[in-house]
Amino acid sequence: MLISGPKQPGNDIDVYLQPLVDDLKALWDGIDGVYDAFRGEYFKLKAVLFWTINDFPAYGNLSGSVTKGYNGCPICCENTKPHRLSHGQKMSHIVHRRWLPRHHPYRRQTKEFNNLPEYETAPEPLSGEEVLQRVEGMNRPFGKKNPSPTYKGLEDESRPCWKKKSIFFDLQYWKFLPVRHNLDVMHIEKNVCDSIIGTLFNIPGKTKDGVAARLDMVDMGIRTGLAPEPGKKKRQAAFGNLESAGRREKSNVHVFFQHERSLRNFLKYKESCFLG
Known part of the structure; x- marks a missing residue:
């Protein structure tokens, strides 16, 4: 299904999904008279939709869950533990770290993370029946003339975990x-990799x-030695920064990229030999 237009439909995507849902209902009951060319016989065709695969913004549009703000985790819901960055x-x-095993050493570490230990247990995700009980009756009108209510400042803390x-x-x-609903891992990996490479090389x-x-x-008490100095535009290079050639030569990350580049060139050579 292709949706034309300069902008994505957002939460109004249900309008475009309605024909698909109608077909899925018919396939759940079964369609008689479908011909199997291999066996040479007719059979009753049935099909179900197990899940969707999408990126995180589309996750919210398809599931109706809030994916940003104070309750931006669809799994934790109201048990989300957000932290508002005052400068960012x-x-x-x-x-x-609450998803780690109870006695995992990372739970006790402080300065490596947010300067606090974590001993909480992970929240249990809601079942489909529990989600349906919460969203039953949330039938908001579609269309750009009926936008979802906006939540600003402290209002966002009491924002419902679902929007439709x-x-x-x-x-x-x-x-x-x-x-x-499943997240597209390849899409997420690409974005995370871009951020890591951009930070390592200070792009x-x-x-x-x-x-x-x-x-x-600094406000959180983490790595206060990297605090920007007043009046200076150039910041102290953080650990792992590979912007300068000298730091790249001493870094194991540089060695990794050298090996990765050599491997890529080798594979290109083998491919050219195979293709003749």
Whole structure:
């Protein structure tokens, strides 16, 4: 299904999904008279939709879950532990060690993370039936003339964890599926890799090691030695920064990239030999 237009439909994607859901309902009941050319016989065709695969913004559009702000984790919901960065003006979700085993050494480490230990247990994700109970009756009108309410400042802390009832709940089996929405790992890996490479080599516009990030770390008591000095534009190079040639030569990361480049050239050579 291709949706034309200069802008994405956002939460109004249910309008475009309605024909698909109608077809899925018919396939759940079964369609008689489908011919199997291999066996040479007719059979009753049935099909189900197990899950969707999408990036994180589309996750919110398809599931109806909030994916940003104070309750921006679809798994944790109201048990999300966000931290508002005062200088970066972004929401940071740093309480993630609670998914580790109870006695994992990372739980006790402080300065390597957010200067605090973590001993909480991970929240249990809601089942499809529990989600349906929460979103039942959330039938917001579609269209750009009926936008979702905006939440600003402290209002966002009490924001509901869902913004609409997903159209997929019209499928009678959807609420019984243990996993209904999946994240596109390749898409996420690409973005994470871009951020890591941009930060390691201090690429302008790509690096995450900015003045605001360092000021936020100072506020949290993390790596205070990297605090920007007043009146100086050039910041002290952080550990792992490979911007200068001297630091790259001494870094194991540089050795990795050298090997990776050699491997890529070798594979290109073998491919050219294979193709003749």
